[in-house]
Amino acid sequence: xxxxxxxxxxxxxxxxxxxxxxxxxxxxxxxxxxxxxxxxxxxxxxxxxxxxxxxxxxxxxxxxxxxxxxxxxxxxxxxxxxxxxxxxxxxxxxxxxxxxxxxxxxxxxxxxxxxxxxxxxxxxxxxxxxxxxxxxxxxxxxxxxxxxx
Numbered sequence: 701x702x703x704x705x706x707x708x709x710x711x712x713x714x715x716x717x718x719x720x721x722x723x724x725x726x727x728x729x730x731x732x733x734x735x736x737x738x739x740x741x742x743x744x745x746x747x748x749x750x751x752x753x754x755x756x757x758x759x760x761x762x763x764x765x766x767x768x769x770x771x772x773x774x775x776x777x778x779x780x781x782x783x784x785x786x787x788x789x790x791x792x793x794x795x796x797x798x799x800x801x802x803x804x805x806x807x808x809x810x811x812x813x814x815x816x817x818x819x820x821x822x823x824x825x826x827x828x829x830x831x832x833x834x835x836x837x838x839x840x841x842x843x844x845x846x847x848x849x
Contacts, residue, residue, distance in 0.1 A: 741787045748780045819843065 755776065759769040818827045819842055821835035828835055832842055 738787065738790050741783055741790060745780065745783045745787065748776055748783060752776045752780070 752773065755764070755769065755772055758764045759766075764772070817830055819830055819832070820827055821838060821840055821842060823840040824835060824838040826835055826837040828842055833844070834841055
């Protein structure tokens with residue numbers, strides 16, 4: 701009886717500790733695909749940059765002929781340009797994903813707040829909302845401006 705209870709406690713503890721580790725998707729479910737793709741592109745970029753550095757080193761040490769060096773360097777530079785373009789494009793896609801999330805969160809009728817929606821305290825100069833009667837910082841009475849546009 702005690703052994704079965706110990707086994708049950710051990711299994712529960714292992715599940716409690718291991719569940720977050722093996723959990724694949726979290727709060728960032730939408731962004732995980734974008735982040736993984738971006739991480740892969742950044743890794744490819746680093747690999748290509750390292751290859752170019754190795755190529756330069758091999759040429760300077762005399763392991764490569766000038767023709768081979770120029771050919772390989774051009775190939776790696778073109779590949780790096782394509783990867784950088786893909787990274788820029790993925791940044792644009794992330795921006796559109798962010799914009800879509802903002803549109804979901806904010807209501808359609810929300811209007812941007814402008815300076816005409818605020819008044820300033822005559823005593824301390826703190827910005828206050830148009831309908832406020834007193835300054836929240838110094839307590840001074842605010843002018844009652846009922847401007848209708």
